[in-house]
Amino acid sequence: MSSEISAPSYRSKILLGAAAVLILIALALLPFFVGLYQVQLFTYGLIAAIATLGFNLLLGYTGLLSFGHSAFFGIGAYTVAFLVRDAGIHAMELYILIGVPVTALLSALLGYICVRHTRIFFGILTLALSQVLWSLALKLFWTTGGSDGLRVPRPALLGGMLTFTGSGAFSRFINAYYYYVLAIFAVCVLLMWVIVHSPFGKALQAIRDNETRAAFLGIRIRHFRWMAFLISGTFTGLAGILWAPLNGLTTPEVLYWPFSGEIVFAALLGGFRNFTGPIIGGIVFTYLKSYAVATTEYWQFLLGVVLVLLVMVLPTGIVGGFAALVRRFRRKEKPA
């Protein structure tokens, strides 16, 4: 018996943990080496990574391609905007404490409808439901602000310990918010890692690989898909909650289907068949889009070209491609 199986692989987990801590330290040091704009951009990247991480629980681990994840992101963002406008709340922790259950509840409701179908029907249903929310956000302008959206001012962090007014407020907020999002990002990554390596996560992968056999092991397929949908939507909703104060404005665009497409794109870019792929994809996509928008007015064309190249040249994404390279390098190193 190989040693990897005769005892739980503590060694690999310790190595993985050490690597994660090193990366976290490097990310914590980032604001000391880059400018404010880069810190802000990377914060957007971390938020996109949380959204894509959630999305990938459905695509990569359950085998369900959602074209409607903008709905959860938008629900999170609009919940924050409503809390600011209607309840006068300006505390980030309250946004999260209230926003997460709201997105979880709506994910549960939408999931109950969507997981009754699979493949293209599932994709179309998620797309349709997100479009319903988008049209509501656009048409109910007296509530949602219509296409102008709703303003979200900078909230207080850590129970009011950090507030951002007066001179230099913007730079102080960006720096503080970066660490705030980084901490939540770390917790989300850890949570998702545990989920996908839990018996529940293994059951999801079984459903993805072979639904019929999974059913004949006594796994309740629809129930597990619904659970995955709920978790996935909640993670993406949390990303929306974090995004709204950073962006300062919530508009219907975050509910629109191209935004769902961006989440799919990010997952493909990083590689949806591995854990780190969506994280890398979310961050890289944020940079790619920002620089594409800054470089040319035909930025959608540029992103389209990247997507085509990605599918043709790097179908397993950045992380998948990198892993393949490492495997090839190791094979060459081994004597024949």
Add this chain to the structure above:
Amino acid sequence: MTLLRTIDLRKQFGETRACDGVNFTVQQGEFLSLVGSNGAGKTSLVNLISAHLTPDSGQILFEDKDITNTTVYERIRAGIARSFQIVNLFDGLSVYDNVALSIFSRDRKTVRIASLADHDADVHRETLEVLGQFGLRDKGTFVAGGLAQGERKLLDVAVAYALRPKLLFLDEPTSGVSTRDKTQIMDTVSSVVRAGHVTAVVIEHDMDVVFRYSDRIVMMHEGRFLADGSPQEIRANKDVASILLGAPLAD
């Protein structure tokens, strides 16, 4: 003791009668083979009993309880498991995870979301035990999709066996493998199943395998039972010989 009984079970696909009033019994502890030519209705019968298909009429009794209208999930919980004619594995998962998942599901641990799967000592121990029984222990880290056909067949049975069912249906566990592998697979499956006191029903085409390993043989033809008896009785049955082999069996 009768473990399973079907009463006048019928299933029709268009004009084809896959099961035409089948009265089938399985006694506890026996190793039974279900034989017949292609289209005889063997797999349809197993599909009906395992809830993969719904019967048009008739009854299925398991441990004297009517399970005719129960779901796949309920039949698994009652103690009926099966493997498939075409290997049905979780190809993206490791060999270890394929078996472990079966045990997690049986013990209702698949709902656990906040604990690591490979840190469950009981499941870990049992998974290694099952893999060892099926001679797959040294393949534990391999991805199931990368195994050879014979090993995939064994793993397919191991995954079903790990549910610790009372009644295990094995749909052609040796199809598509070499003659040498057939013997090895059947030796392994037979010894594990008998040692575990699991009642087994095997669908098989290879009559050498059937005669060698079965306590009882049931032959189906055009959706009906043609013969039912010990290997000796079936060997002597002229109807069986003429339909299955085209000629009387030689001693």
